[in-house]
Amino acid sequence: MFECNIMRHLIAQITKFGIVGVLAAVIDFGILNALVKFAHMNNVVAGTISFLIALAFNYILSMKMVFTHRDDMAKWMEMFIFAVSAALGLLMNDVIIWLATINLPSDAVYTMHSTYILYTNIGKVVATVVVAVWNFIIRKVFLDAPNSTISASRLERSLSHRIGRWSMNHNPFGSRT
Template sequence: MKHLIAQITKFGIVGVIAAVIDFGILNALVKFAHMNNVAAGTISFLIALAFNYILSMKVVFTHRDDMAKWMEVFIFAVSAALGLVMNDVIIWLATVDMPTDAVYTMHSKYVLYTNIGKVVATVVVAIWNFIIRKVFLDAPNSEASASRQERSLSHRIGMWSLNHNPFGSRS
């Protein structure tokens, strides 16, 4: 349990830094470039995601020895794509009832509603990311039984990935 609490704490710290990057870029694009909030949200999300992946896989989660690196990246990419869809839909929903020119005619309200949507999206996507990464990408701790580890979906996916590398090498 201590390990999980420490891991959630580290994930939270990495997430807060990534959120600062995400919100900073989003607001710069919406406030100053008058960019559509969904386009700006996509750009800011992807930049923060790159930072988040590098730091969370180095500091928060432990690479699974029973999974090829290509599969780790693939699982991360698929979960990130789903997270991006959630992010964009929630940001879009925050301003869907506003006129199409609201970024210009109702700028302050548009930015406010975009940020409210982004807060909701950040919470939803952070929970999604932690669960997916914990289940599929994090090495099992020593407390988990060997038979339970071997039966897990993530172990079976990992073992398959070690034996079926689409890139022709064993990494």
């Protein structure tokens, strides 16, 4: 019975994460394509800008609608883990977009504009899938409140709990949280 409830919760959580992710992807792709198509911006620069804007949207919605704040983790640590995982996600995003157009001439943004946009979008689709999986795993493991069926001894041994407890006692901003 507990395992069935856990699976239902996980499926519901993945569904909500998917909905938030699709909305963030629409923002990401829209800004990326506007910058590449109309501003003739380099795809990696445009991808970075669009990623960061969509990331802010995604963080706000996913932490409100998908994941539950851990009571055993300070908010500053939650934001730090999110920022580090986002930086790694951005790196993955930029490398995949760059790889998608690496074989095109360096002036392709001007001379082969349609091809450049097509290859950029193919790379962006791959990057979106890779980074979405990365984000879900990191957020689920480190930022989501533990399931109530987890034993106290297992919780105490978990890396996320130990990081959380440490963060409650060590605040880089001076006061305890």
